[in-house]
Amino acid sequence: MLVLACWVLVLLCGEGGFALRMRRFEVPLHVPRGESTTLRCEFDLQGERLYSVKWYKGGREFFRHVPNEQPKKQVYEVTGVNVDMEESTGQVVKLREVELATSGRYKCEVLAEAPAFNTLVEHAILTVVEIPQEKPIVQGARERYHPGDIVRINCTSAPSKPAATLTWYINDRVAPEQYLMRYLPYMDHEGLETTTLGLHFHATHDHFPRNVMSLRCTASIGFFYNKTEETALETHRPALSLQSREHFYDSLGAPRTVSSLGLTLLLLCVLHALR
Numbered sequence: 001m002l003v004l005a006c007w008v009l010v011l012l013c014g015e016g017g018f019a020l021r022m023r024r025f026e027v028p029l030h031v032p033r034g035e036s037t038t039l040r041c042e043f044d045l046q047g048e049r050l051y052s053v054k055w056y057k058g059g060r061e062f063f064r065h066v067p068n069e070q071p072k073k074q075v076y077e078v079t080g081v082n083v084d085m086e087e088s089t090g091q092v093v094k095l096r097e098v099e100l101a102t103s104g105r106y107k108c109e110v111l112a113e114a115p116a117f118n119t120l121v122e123h124a125i126l127t128v129v130e131i132p133q134e135k136p137i138v139q140g141a142r143e144r145y146h147p148g149d150i151v152r153i154n155c156t157s158a159p160s161k162p163a164a165t166l167t168w169y170i171n172d173r174v175a176p177e178q179y180l181m182r183y184l185p186y187m188d189h190e191g192l193e194t195t196t197l198g199l200h201f202h203a204t205h206d207h208f209p210r211n212v213m214s215l216r217c218t219a220s221i222g223f224f225y226n227k228t229e230e231t232a233l234e235t236h237r238p239a240l241s242l243q244s245r246e247h248f249y250d251s252l253g254a255p256r257t258v259s260s261l262g263l264t265l266l267l268l269c270v271l272h273a274l275r
């Protein structure tokens with residue numbers, strides 16, 4: 001009877017509540033390229049004995065800690081995973097100088113000893129990011145625009161990983177979708193991406209509050225990068241523009257008047273001479 005009770009207890013423990021428990025599992029979401037990072041798989045054995053802790057990236061084992069074996073720690077070659085053996089233990093794995101290839105799905109698997117052989121498995125995605133080194137570039141912009149002009153400009157991000165998200169603002173309001181031209185990102189040999197977002201619209205008077213139209217492009221990546229490129233384009237007040245156009249016609253008209261007068265005078269002189 002007592003034996004049976006013990007078995008029931010073991011089974012209960014084995015099934016759930018008291019056995020092996022994850023205390024802290026941490027795989028950073030984003031790591032800037034070139035930095036080191038720490039993966040944590042901190043567990044409570046709750047009275048059980050540890051058999052092994054294994055780490056996998058995309059299904060391939062790269063680190064193992066087995067207390068009862070010699071050596072206790074083993075590192076396996078997996079592309080993009082540089083384990084710092086010295087700094088890694090059963091609960092913490094340190095990766096040195098992460099590369100773009102370090103990105104992937106990381107899994108920690110904890111296995112308890114016989115007889116229960118309980119396991120704990122947790123996984124998470126890690127993404128190595130390359131923060132763009134420069135501001136986005138605005139191309140194709142003219143110095144001045146008037147109501148009625150067509151605005152056709154591009155904003156291009158500096159190379160990054162993942163691709164930056166570009167946003168155009170017209171007078172501090174996000175540009176409507178129908179003004180945008182989306183182009184496919186360009187990927188270089190290192191795997192870094194460059195994106196371009198075009199802005200294409202017919203400028204109207206409404207785009208020039210207080211006679212100024214301001215166009216701004218921002219590039220952002222996750223939480224890391226949020227730099228802003230701003231271009232403020234000024235234009236004449238419509239009334240002024242009309243006035244200057246009148247001046248333009250006047251100045252075109254005046255010389256013609258003068259020259260026709262001159263021609264008339266010349267003709268008069270010729271006629272006078274002929275007499």
Ligand SMILES: *[C@@H]1O[C@H](CO)[C@@H](O)[C@H](O)[C@H]1NC(C)=O
Nearest residue numbers: 139140152153154183196198
């Ligand atoms: C904007 O970029 C696209 C794609 O690179 C290009 O085809 C287009 O000519 C560019 N337009 C301007 C105004 O620079």
Ligand SMILES: *[C@@H]1O[C@H](CO)[C@@H](O)[C@H](O)[C@H]1NC(C)=O
Nearest residue numbers: 218220221222223225226227
């Ligand atoms: C970027 O920064 C601007 C101003 O500093 C802020 O208004 C905006 O919300 C930020 N965007 C993101 C995606 O963090």
